[in-house]
Amino acid sequence: MHTNVSPLCFRGCGIISDYKHAWWSCPIVANFWQTIVKMASLILKVSLKCCPQYTLLNYPYPRLSKEANYLLLQLWAAARWVIALNWISPTLSITQYVT
Structure with a gap:
């Protein structure tokens, strides 16, 4: 321990x-x-x-199609990647990654 x-x-x-x-x-x-x-709600x-069960643990939304859940899986993975890229940063924004 430190x-x-x-x-x-x-x-x-x-x-x-x-x-x-x-x-x-x-x-x-x-x-x-x-x-x-x-953003995902607007898209779908x-x-x-x-x-967190959906966004962090990748549980599928029961009322959505397989294709919609697959799209969300990709979106959640990208969002987690953004969090990891900005790990020590006091700010966290999606705008720099969305073009």
Whole structure:
């Protein structure tokens, strides 16, 4: 264990961080996921629930087609990649990756 490492979120939100916090509940990351799910809802023209079981664990949405769930799988993977690319950054934005 590194004793000189702060337990607080490295994104600067001031909350003690753990795995779930880093990938889901940090306010910066939560806002990012809300944006991604809203974008996916607009693309598919259906209301999607913003929930880690879908976005992080790749559970399929039961009411969507196989093709729609496959598209979401790709979108969630890309979103997780953006989070990883910006791991220590205090900001997280999809706009720099969407053209």
